[in-house]
Amino acid sequence: MSKVAITVNGTLHTKEVEDRTLLVQFLRDHLGLTGTHVGCDTTQCGACTVIVDGKAVKSCTILAASIEGASVSTVEGLADGEKLHDVQAAFHEHHGLQCGFCTPGMIMASVNMIERHDGVLDEATVRHELEGNLCRCTGYHNIIKAVLSAAEKHRAAHAVAAE
């Protein structure tokens, strides 16, 4: 057993967990944050994607104990009350989901992508950067549209902020 302290969506959580506990289990089973999904459990599908210290990662393949002290963002931390995050709103607007199973991972990967590229994205880059996220409902076209539109919004907001 290890005592781990991890900040999740801004709140510090300290828990005693088995060393083999995966980050996704820490989030779902220990913190009750079931928005992060397990699609494959084999590091392929990206449904479990969360952001750890600014980087999108597959939480099914990281030991919670190994990220002691880190800061994690999950899909639950995006919306501001009833107001959806721009990326969530764009998925809604562009019908970027069907069954919704892959969506939390898609959204976290997209949020991270937009941040890392400062909103400067084209279709080819979005497709390349979403290679680690599989959608069984094959909604890729609309997902790409949603990401591009949220990226555009991010750029516009930053341009205003810079003025």
Added chain:
Amino acid sequence: MYETTYHRPGTLQEAVSLFSKVEEAAYLSGGHTLIPTMKGRLAAPAHLIDVRRIPELSGITVGPDRIIVGAATTHATVAASEKIRALIPSLCGLAGSIGDVQVRHVGTIGGSVANNDPAADYPSAVLALDATLHTDRRSIPASEYFAGLYTTMLEPGEILVRIEFKMPEIAGYAKFRNPASRYALAAAFVARHRDGNIHVAITGAGNAGVFRWTEAEEALQARFEPDAVKGLLPDENDLMGDMHAPADYRAHLVGVVTRRAVENLGGTLIE
């Protein structure tokens, strides 16, 4: 996954002595090979010794004719390194072709080179760029390091610390990816060294893992142009055949990626 005990030593010394004291230990770096293997119960180390916070294993340094990369450096860091891009851009391109964004954020060069998966990317660069593998106890030349599928000359408990690449005059990497896993079905790293020697390392295809394709090296030594390897194929008896690609198709791909690596010197071509 079976139970395990996690350790995070802060020094090289501590890691090595811990490994020798406990039973059934394994080093953990990005864990993007080891954790899936543990989940599949194909490995069940009782102790995991995380090497990522050992200072010697991080950082990228550049000398006049060398690039030295710490073993715990992630694929994303190598892909984005301006220092490396200025000198061996193909190495950045190679790192950027591994898996997907999430995998590159976590997987490390040391884990990849220690694991020696026959379809992994880095082993080809290590061999073609005549690298030296520095461990906690010695330095191993690339030509002696790889020892067959998933096997290297690393002894139990030996830690890969740094990988020192020899700066080539020019190099190119071309990879034909398995579209599902994004591992190489066949990939070629071609380098012309400053002493004029040409190295061609092939990954993804060999039935004993990464190998130097000497026939192609001789042909390119005579004439360093894509056409020099036209019609040249490796012996398919030396190649893997599996559900992803039979050996004769892999032989064909090896010819194609080698030609394309020479066509794209100074860069990377991923298909």
